[in-house]
Amino acid sequence: MVTASSSSAARRKTENNQLHLLVAASPTINAVRRFFYGSALALALAGCAENQITGRSQLLLVSESQAISQSAVAYNEMMGDFGKKKEIETGTARAAKVHEITNRLVAQAVRFRPDSANWKWEVQVINDPKTVNAFCMAGGKMAIYTGMWEKVHATDDEIAEVMGHEISHALLNHTQERMSVALSSQVGLAAAAIVLAPRDRTGLALTGAAAAAALAIQLPNSRESESEADQVGIELAARAGYDPAAAVTLWDKMGKLGGQPPEFLSTHPSPEHRSARLKELGGKLQPVYLTAKNTPPPAQQYLK
Numbered sequence: 492m493v494t495a496s497s498s499s500a501a502r503r504k505t506e507n508n509q510l511h512l513l514v515a516a517s518p519t520i521n522a523v524r525r526f527f528y529g530s531a532l533a534l535a536l537a538g539c540a541e542n543q544i545t546g547r548s549q550l551l552l553v554s555e556s557q558a559i560s561q562s563a564v565a566y567n568e569m570m571g572d573f574g575k576k577k578e579i580e581t582g583t584a585r586a587a588k589v590h591e592i593t594n595r596l597v598a599q600a601v602r603f604r605p606d607s608a609n610w611k612w613e614v615q616v617i618n619d620p621k622t623v624n625a626f627c628m629a630g631g632k633m634a635i636y637t638g639m640w641e642k643v644h645a646t647d648d649e650i651a652e653v654m655g656h657e658i659s660h661a662l663l664n665h666t667q668e669r670m671s672v673a674l675s676s677q678v679g680l681a682a683a684a685i686v687l688a689p690r691d692r693t694g695l696a697l698t699g700a701a702a703a704a705a706l707a708i709q710l711p712n713s714r715e716s717e718s719e720a721d722q723v724g725i726e727l728a729a730r731a732g733y734d735p736a737a738a739v740t741l742w743d744k745m746g747k748l749g750g751q752p753p754e755f756l757s758t759h760p761s762p763e764h765r766s767a768r769l770k771e772l773g774g775k776l777q778p779v780y781l782t783a784k785n786t787p788p789p790a791q792q793y794l795k
């Protein structure tokens with residue numbers, strides 16, 4: 492159904508998923524990342540499984556159901572913490588729009604991966620205007636930070652591209668993959684506790700797989716994962732009626748924000764390459780987008 496998928500899938504103000512392009516990682520997180528990826532190499536042969544959508548081999552040390560249940564635990568803890576600090580935005584036009592856009596994307600995600608209709612999809616807007624970020628955990632638990640509007644001035648189409656990309660990471664089991672990397676080391680999880688409980692904030696009471704789930708959204712994806720999420724995400728958005736050209740304008744805008752490139756950029760496609768590829772994919776998807784825009788597909792209510 493997803494025709495563009497040719498080949499086959501602390502202050503908690505860290506960059507996540509595809510949005511790490513601009514935010515410089517803290518030294519602690521960089522150290523954690525280096526450690527985890529060293530561990531992942533050692534364990535690469537121990538728990539590999541072939542992804543049913545992409546055919547790519549993934550390190551999976553936790554089951555999908557475990558990834559989903561523990562992500563929900565971590566998400567609820569995180570949102571409870573944001574809620575206590577009154578940082579969850581509700582009742583605004585922006586929050587309503589995020590719900591509408593995300594629900595339309597989820598309706599397409601469910602067509603792409605029917606079992607995800609049973610996920611307890613949820614999205615929250617985090618009122619943190621300095622943070623340019625969004626994520627989707629295993630099982631469809633999502634958040635987007637208000638820096639996407641305040642700093643990037645993202646349009647609705649661009650928000651759809653962000654969320655489409657994040658949803659794709661979950662659909663393609665990337666969160667499960669990164670949780671496995673985190674769980675591959677108890678020492679790594681101890682370091683995770685430092686990241687998750689920064690001195691100036693209330694710490695999260697998470698251990699084991701739930702801590703790994705929270706950490707997973709702070710760890711970088713591989714180049715392959717990013718490429719897969721770009722491809723599936725832009726198509727989900729087009730099928731939901733959002734302009735694929737927005738994927739390119741989004742990257743251009745983010746590129747102009749400045750800031751230090753993160754250390755893992757070396758394992759990611761260069762911004763120029765990524766922009767060119769999104770442009771090519773977007774061109775192919777223009778007819779899909781125009782059809783969906785002119786005749787919006789029905790979107791059942793999936794969000795909690």
Ligand SMILES: [Zn+2]
Pocket residue numbers: 507508509510656660712716717720
């Ligand atoms: Zn990503």
